[in-house]
Amino acid sequence: MYRNFKIVPQIIFGRGSFNQLEDVLQAKRATPDSYMVFVLDDVFKGKELEQRLPLHKGDMLLPVNVDDEPKTGYIDQLVAQVRAYNPRTPDGIIGIGGGSAMDIAKAVSLLLNNPGSAADYQGWDLIKNPAVYHVAVPTLSGTGAEISRTTVLTGPVKKLGINSDYTLYDQILLDPELIKDVPKEQWFFTGMDCYIHDVESLEGTFLNEFSRAYGEKSIELCRQVFLEDHPDKDDKLMMASYFGGMSIAYSQVGACHALSYGLSFVLGTHHGIGCCITFDYLEEVYPQGVKEFRQMMAKHGIQLPRNLTKGLDDQALNTMATVALGLAPLWENCFGKDWQQIMTKERVLELYRKM
Ligand code: NAD
Ligand code: ZN
Secondary structure, eight states: OOOOOOOOOEEEESTTGGGGHHHHHHTTOOSTTOOEEEEEEGGGTTSHHHHTSOOOTTOEEEEEOOSSOOBHHHHHHHHHHHHHHOSSOOSEEEEEESHHHHHHHHHHHHHTSSOSOGGGGOEESOOOSOOOOEEEEESSOSSOTTTOSOOEEEOSSOEEEEEOGGGSOSEEEEOGGGGTTSOHHHHHHHHHHHHHHHHHHHTSTTOOHHHHHHHHHHHHHHHHHHTSOOTTHHHHHHHHHHHHHHHHHTSOOOHHHHHHHHHHHHHOOOHHHHHHHHHTTOTTTSHHHHHHHHHHHHHTTOOOOOOTTTTOOHHHHHHHHHHHHTOHHHHHHHHOTTHHHHSOHHHHHHHHHHO
16 A cells, blocks of 8 residues: 655745745634634744744744654643633644754644643554644754654653654645754754764665655765855755655654664653764664764764763663664665564663763
8 A cells, every 4th residue: 555645735936035934824813812822943033933823812932842843742731731821722833943843843733622631642643633823944954854644752651752643734834045044053953863864765665766865965065164164055055954854754763773763762852962862873774874974973063972872771772672673664774674683672772872
């Protein structure tokens, strides 16, 4: 069975297009007592971007903190905050920030129309009702969260996305001007998330012409950004993120993401840096990709943290390996159906011990 793949239906791309947000939302303000909720990464509190939000009377500004990557308990708390602000359901949720803020806005828009806790919906196609209309405005590029059908959440028992066609944004607004001030290391780590999506998709056994078309373009854009320092690098990275997301949407990520999930579950390592840490140990699996990644690191003077797992006891390492090996589709994409013979628990533990 081939997947019937839903995509984001409306997209604005261009420098300064953030100014069009007002017009986009205007069309969705159904009645005089309509209101919108602006989910804003709190890094922008008191900054120019906050002043530029097209807030109307009655709209809610909901700053969110992303020091920790999104947790289901935090989503439940934010949903309660929106309900307490106005018992009427908002007409739109606008997520402004990196992958974390965009995922939070997705989850809030879903949970406003679906009863219970965000944790109840971690999995595949568990959401029953369409989300509130939701819009993404990325301020950091690489994750592809702007176009994916998941919102990655850490719950009480698992780190797993709410995967659903309803999760997808209704509208995205891609303004390359918004990513120009991202701190260098963060820019690199999140950008490498995209580069790694491309390598894992292009080197995977699930590859098909659809994914290849997007993945090849995305990796070419990454090279222009991270090796050639192209003058239009912000525009290019924003499109690379989108194309990388489209590539994995119809294939899958691979070994690096599987290992990074284990690291993140046990140590709370953030996604972009976690992928960089694990990728650097996967020379045997992705020789060309790792070589080029190291060139990119050298060009930008990036140092990765080392010895993260030093001092971890066997139980913690075991949990890491169990989380990683639990992601069967990722391993199957990487090594094929017989992946369990290739990536044994001992080999995973060996890799983690080196990190
Ligand atoms: P992030 O959203 O966690 O942000 C990282 C840091 O950058 C934060 O401190 C944030 O405040 C700051 N930041 C964001 N924009 C900025 C700007 N313009 N200027 C200055 N600082 C800025 O980082 P990320 O790498 O974009 O996202 C990681 C998250 O995305 C993780 O939670 C991960 O699980 C999730 N993710 C989701 C998907 C998906 O498909 N839904 C895919 C990959 C990763
Ligand atoms: Zn990723």
